[in-house]
Amino acid sequence: MEEVGTRRARLEQTALAPVLKTSRRYYVWVAFLIAVIAWGVYAYSVQLREGLVVTGMRDRISWGLYITTFVFFIGISHAGTLISAILRVTQAKWRTPVTRMAEFITVVALICGAMFVLVDLGRPDRAFNVVLHGRWQSPIIWDLVSITTYLTASIVYLGLPMVPDLALFRDRLVGRGPAWRVWVYRVGAVGWQGGASQKRSLGAAIGVMMILIIPIAVSVHTVVSWIFAMTLRAPWDSTIFGAFFVAGAIYSGIAMLIIVMAVLRKVYHLEEYITEKHFVYLGFMLAAFSLIMMYGNISEYVTAGYKLKEGEEVHLRQLFLNQFAGFFWYYFVGGLVLPGLIILFPWTRNIAGIVVAAGLAVVAMWVERYFIVVAGLRVPLMPYEPSNYAPTWVELSVVAAGFALFALLITIFVKIFPIIAVWEVAEDLELAEASPADGHIALEGAMQPAGGSQ
């Protein structure tokens, strides 16, 4: 077995590499993303000038791509914090190399998601009214409160376990990086020296946060679904919406985590730390949630379709047979069943297969949000012909810019902050060394996040 010292040195080197070296391809990628965002900003400026008339939304289908993408990104945000918190709480030993990325995704996705609410407003200049005149009766205010709480908690939960790594970067980069960067690390490391009492405090803080973050994350997607479920529209008038949206959020979150993990692993050569095992374990979680999603869908559509109340027939017809059939069946077969099967079969259960499954799932969850929003609004309420919705170039551009922003923020984060939790991985190495007979990474000791038994 290799000596711990050299493995640890290599770990630090790998973690520091993105910060120290920047390839030309990186700049090309960033320039591309900025170009997409700039185009989106231009499209939004047109929308600001002309009004929402430049979108495909109208009185009868009054929400479209923006709200779809908002719900999608809020869902993606469950990647991180919830998954990493669940893994921490259950003390899943393999989690250490992936939690940091998951937490990145959460913060970035929340920022992008919140942006789409603003973009969707008819009067963004009056957005501050929700603070001035906010009413607790409105689901939008529930959203505002729970999303800002979640964002704050996620930033704390991202920052806390990063403290020792920022201290490491601070110590290693003195004199090697620009001054602002060292300053960022010094501030972020809040005087971390790695003493036992500091470790105890950190473990305690992480322990509290990881418990706290779970109900917050669940509340977020529940109230997002209540924007729809608090209306009298037949397709949305469902008690399952809250739970179902939370499940969908975690499902898309896991999938997005797998994709980001695969990309960063490739680009920054993290093969030693992010192994096939991590993909397989996350793949199992993905498969489990695809089953929950299927169950939720079947439960929802069978109970509605059996009775065919007013509005349900139109809705189920457009979903299963007509306008939205392509979307729906892609979502159900391509986005739920197929990823599950890919992970089920041993001969496709490898990194490539799992990344494909995750890609299918991410696209499917966006599509699902699209037909929940648009098909839900399309069902006529009065005797009129159902209207139709087609997004315009403005909406497509702004949505593209949103995804570009998501990628850009992750790209920049990766350049500044350690992408893997060096101290946690290093600790695993040391513990593995200390008890080689065990073969597994033991999780006893002072740095165990839960603070050990007291």
Added chain:
Amino acid sequence: MSRNSDRQQPPVTRPGPSPSHTVGRRGVMRLLGFGAVALSPLGILPPILRATVGRGPIHSRGEFARAPNGRIRQWVMMIDLRFCDGCQKAQKPPLCTTACLEGHYAPEPMEWIQVFEGDLAGGGSQFIPTPCQHCQNAPCNNVCPVGATFATPEGTILIDQDRCIGCRICMAACPYDRRFFNWGKAPVPPESLLAHYGPEHQVPVKKGTVMKCDFCPDMARAGALPYCAQGCPNHAIYFGDLEEDLAANGKDVVAVSRFLAQNHAYRLNEHLGTKPRVYYIPGHGEAVGRDVFTKGRLPTRWPWIERIKGARTWKR
């Protein structure tokens, strides 16, 4: 980390009281608790902000109307479908809609009172003029995040277009499709721009906000019927006050309770529990000689052609 070794404190081996600057789990919880308590005064910020930078509470323009018994009037509308032929006989677009559009300068394609043609259970059709239902359990009012939609003591549901942020959740919530959004800069006659705006008189239009029928309480207080009731050639639309139990259609005055009870009145989608203030007397224009199988009405026209600069129309 060699740097750390000289600073390292003696390892804590025993459970129990923590060293002075160690924060345990309880400590973190306590900190969080104190933090929450410390943040709680933030709740008084919005009122302070409202008092300093916000506009005051919204008022309707006039004093609330009172019935002779001193109580606030409760506006109500009754639409007698036996007298509605969708203006087939007049060979015009529905005149209630036209009158409303002319009175409010509502831009295309808004029809604050819209004449839907519904199928009858046994074949044939009926025309259903549909204004905002002014629900007493209004879904739109419940969901508005900023109180731009509000209920008045007169039982009307109004919108303050100076406060509306254009999130459109009220449009998702309305089960009657009675809310309209100003998607762009709307074409309206120039004289509308001179009007004195108020939630009871939503003129001129404001881009990026929601509009709908306001029940014309300002007209009622002045002793006039709403535009739609005035416009109906068959006097199918009654407007009145539940408190005084009187309603008028421009020809007759009726006792609301007796009229509703004797003519099998119903409300739209009663099962939703929205408790509308608009009542319907079932029918299909038979009282004005409409044949139940003569379908179709003329499409609504927006009367003005003058367009303010940069205006554009949109479809619903």
